[in-house]
Amino acid sequence: MSATIELKDIHWLIDMVHSIDVGIVIIDKDFNVKVWNGFMENHSGFLTAHMMDKKITDVFTSIPEDWLQQKVKSVCLLKNKAFTTWEQRPYLFKFKSYRPITSNAEFMYQNVTFLPLTDIVGVVTQICMIVHDVTDVALSKQTSQKANAKLTRLSQTDTLTQLNNQGYWRERCASEFLIYKKSGRIASMILFDIDHFKIVNDTYGHTFGDEVLKGIADVIQDNSKKEDITGRFGGEEFTSLLIDTNLEGAKLIAERLRKAIEAIHFEFQGTVVKVTASFGIAQMTDSITDHEKLIEVANLGLYIAKNNGRNQIGVSEH
Ligand SMILES: Nc1nc2c(ncn2[C@@H]2O[C@H](COP(=O)(O)OP(=O)(O)OP(=O)(O)O)[C@@H](O)[C@H]2O)c(=O)[nH]1
Numbered sequence: 001m002s003a004t005i006e007l008k009d010i011h012w013l014i015d016m017v018h019s020i021d022v023g024i025v026i027i028d029k030d031f032n033v034k035v036w037n038g039f040m041e042n043h044s045g046f047l048t049a050h051m052m053d054k055k056i057t058d059v060f061t062s063i064p065e066d067w068l069q070q071k072v073k074s075v076c077l078l079k080n081k082a083f084t085t086w087e088q089r090p091y092l093f094k095f096k097s098y099r100p101i102t103s104n105a106e107f108m109y110q111n112v113t114f115l116p117l118t119d120i121v122g123v124v125t126q127i128c129m130i131v132h133d134v135t136d137v138a139l140s141k142q143t144s145q146k147a148n149a150k151l152t153r154l155s156q157t158d159t160l161t162q163l164n165n166q167g168y169w170r171e172r173c174a175s176e177f178l179i180y181k182k183s184g185r186i187a188s189m190i191l192f193d194i195d196h197f198k199i200v201n202d203t204y205g206h207t208f209g210d211e212v213l214k215g216i217a218d219v220i221q222d223n224s225k226k227e228d229i230t231g232r233f234g235g236e237e238f239t240s241l242l243i244d245t246n247l248e249g250a251k252l253i254a255e256r257l258r259k260a261i262e263a264i265h266f267e268f269q270g271t272v273v274k275v276t277a278s279f280g281i282a283q284m285t286d287s288i289t290d291h292e293k294l295i296e297v298a299n300l301g302l303y304i305a306k307n308n309g310r311n312q313i314g315v316s317e318h
Contacts, residue, residue, distance in 0.1 A: 105138070108135050110133065112132070192280070194277050215264055228240050239298075
């Protein structure tokens with residue numbers, strides 16, 4: 001019986017490869033295209049006749065030649081499949097997303113499988129690339145990642161002032177303390193509290209009090225460096241952890257904040273309202289064993305400032 005396969009016997013197979021809803025590309029070891037199916041024709045706009053025997057990296061310059069070389073080499077050597085996912089490389093072939101109405105994707109995200117194809121004596125002579133359109137999966141994952149990041153940020157933020165809330169600030173302070181212990185990089189803490197804020201609330205109302213708190217938060221933001229960790233510590237208490245700053249530096253910055261707060265003119269129905277704040281500062285040192293102790297020492301400083309008449313900076317010898 002003859003083992004020869006005639007074209008008519010495998011016509012259905014060719015038909016299937018051409019019409020299947022994934023991209024099928026076969027290249028030889030020099031990257032020349034040997035098969036280019038209907039999916040690839042539809043999305044690239046290049047017909048098989050155009051692609052046949054062309055070097056794939058000459059037509060798709062977005063495919064890094066070195067990278068493809070590595071992939072092909074490992075597939076040939078190991079005679080095993082290799083993959084690339086959209087998370088490692090969003091696409092191999094830059095195709096426009098064909099769902100511009102229903103999705104925001106500018107291009108088609110792709111997962112690609114590389115298969116070794118052997119000849120009759122078992123030598124890998126060609127590589128088959130199977131291109132899966134995973135745009136929907138990629139977009140929904142990106143959307144949920146964005147939503148999660150937003151939720152995380154919300155859980156760390158004080159709603160009124162948009163500063164870090166106390167819980168998150170403490171977390172950051174604890175990690176900075178670990179950095180100090182490991183590498184010796186110091187940080188200093190400023191803790192301050194608005195003076196007689198109860199009187200502000202009682203005289204002008206809680207809503208106006210909130211405006212004052214927001215104004216104070218703006219002062220901290222305006223006077224902070226990107227790496228400073230600012231936060232609302234509670235009611236009318238604020239804080240800032242100054243990275244790589246010693247006690248002297250913290251004193252200068254606290255003084256700058258004190259003057260800036262003193263200078264703000266809040267306005268309530270045509271009346272100018274002014275507030276002051278009292279400050280406590282503390283620096284990470286070997287005698288301060290953890291972040292709780294740092295907060296405690298800054299708090300003692302604040303207590304001293306309040307006791308000495310407010311609108312000033314207090315430092316505890318602890
Ligand atoms: N408007 C407003 N007030 C707040 C908020 N959180 C706390 N407070 C008020 O802050 C005031 C704090 O008062 P006290 O703890 O007595 O302190 P103080 O009047 O600032 O006095 P000293 O700190 O001793 O100078 C209270 O009236 C609280 O109601 C807030 O989110 N908004």
